Amino acid sequence: MKKVLSTAVLATALLVSVQAHAQGSVTLYGIIDTGVDWESQAAKAPGQQSASGSAVRMTSLSGSLPSRWGLRGKENLGAGLNVIFELESGFAPxxxxxxxxxxxxxxxxxxxxxxxxxxxxxxxQINMTYIALMKSTVMGPALYSLAALDPYLPNSRSDNALSYFNDFHHFVMGATYSTGRDAASSPGSAAVNGGATFNPGATNCPGNVAGSSTACRQITALAGYWGQEFGLQFVYDQLRGGPGLSPGSVSYDPSMPLLLPSASAKTTRYMVSGYVQFGDLSIRGGAIHRMTTTATDYQTNIFYGGASYMLAPDVELDGEISRIATTDQKNANYYVMRATYLLSKRTSIYTMLGFMQNNSRASYSVGAGYYTVANAKQTGVLFGIQHRF
Incomplete structure (x- = not known):
């Protein structure tokens, strides 16, 4: 029944979009991006003591960019007012x-x-953390990106959210407030996640709990300067825990399987980042401090910097270096390169090379969403194709 309803909704949305597009008020758009990924020292699940071997996979989470389709609309009300909307669906190609x-x-x-x-x-909607990240990292939400060190970053969206954003002569400010940051939960039986399989895109924290003004609340704020030649920005991001949807379940941190069982449990991030533009060369970077407060405090620091260069009108080169350090000394250095060739304005092919240098306690995978083992010096190679419509 759910599949029938979903199909009906999709068909209706497409019909409405085609009719409205003829009136110039709605746009149907999307990206299909996939590739073949090879990684050394791969593991089948987290916590393995030794690697299972290398792995060859077609990407599902993301290639150079996550695949999606959407509807975006705008209606002019006059006097400088416009009603706008966006419906965007992510899918595994x-x-x-x-x-x-x-x-x-x-x-x-x-x-x-x-x-x-x-x-x-x-x-x-995306919150201010995501907006700032896209201004300060050259790899974006690619499979090989900062998502490998903190899976919250490419998933920094908030349910039940009100937002405000303004750009005044390149000075920007914005904020989001969510009464329940994530209403979706993922199925499973992992005890560490209150009965839900760890999924940074579904963290089981719907909020809107009677008698609790802070359960599952999230606040993000951004202030900065976005000029044509340089930019600097500061971000504050706090998300709180709370009870889950099903009896006995609780929410968890979208960065890792770490329970946030009550409204007093929270994760707070502080980000400072920016960019400099020299013609065809763009340099970007920043630092993100994260502190999770539950029964004990857990902290991470991520430092990242990269460059993007248009070698030719149809060839772009990107590179980024990042490092994560944590209170339990799960530290790693991460190196990523990407080359993109534009076949047309809408179609490109690309290759990515990643190298993750874990210490003896860390097991970050070179590809976000996959697994490796502690102390792995893991290499990944990705060949992909992307089409925009």
Missing amino acids: NSGALQNGNRLFGRSAWVGLETPYGTVRAGR
Whole structure:
């Protein structure tokens, strides 16, 4: 029944989009991006003592960018006012499965109002952490990216969220407030996650609990300067825990299988980042401090820097170096390179090379969402193709 309803909703949305597009108010858009990934020293599950061997896989989480399709609309009300909306669905191109916690519009589902004094939006949307990250990392949410060190970063979206953003002569400010940061939960029986399989896109924290003003709340804020030649920004991000949807379940941290069983348990991030532009050369980087407070405190620090260069009108080169250090000394250095060849304005092919240098306690995989073992010096190679429509 669910599949029939989902199909009906998709068909209706497509019909409406085609009709509205003729009126110039709605755009149907998307990206299909997939490739073949090879990684050394791969593990089948977290916690393995020794690697199972190398692995060859078609990407599902992301290639150079996550695959998605969406509907985006705008209506002019006059006097500088516009109603806007966005519905965006992420999918796995290798199987066609839904992403982002198995939601039809898991990437975004919001409606808003543009005014001369800023933009207000309501619904599921990216928060200020995501916005700042896309301004300060050259790899974005690729399979080989900062997502390998902190899976929250490419999944920094909030359910039940109100947001405000304004750009005034390149000075920017914005904030989001969520009454329940993540209403989706993933199925499973892993005891460490209160009965839910770890999934950074579905962390089981719907909020809106009677008698609790802070359960599953999330606040993000951004302030900075975005000029054509350089930019600098500061971000604050706090998410709280709380009870889950099913009896006895609790929420968890989207960065790792770490329970946030009550509203007093929280994860707070502070980010400072920026960019400099020299013609065809872009240099970006930043630092992210994270502190999770539960029964004990857990902290991580990520430092990253990279460059992007248009070697030719149809050839782009990217490279990024990052490092993570944690309170339990699960430290690693991460090196990524990417070369992209533009076949046309909408189609490109690319290759990525990643190298993860774990210490004796760390087991970060070179490919986000996959597994390796402690102390692994893991190499990954990815060949992919991307088409935009």
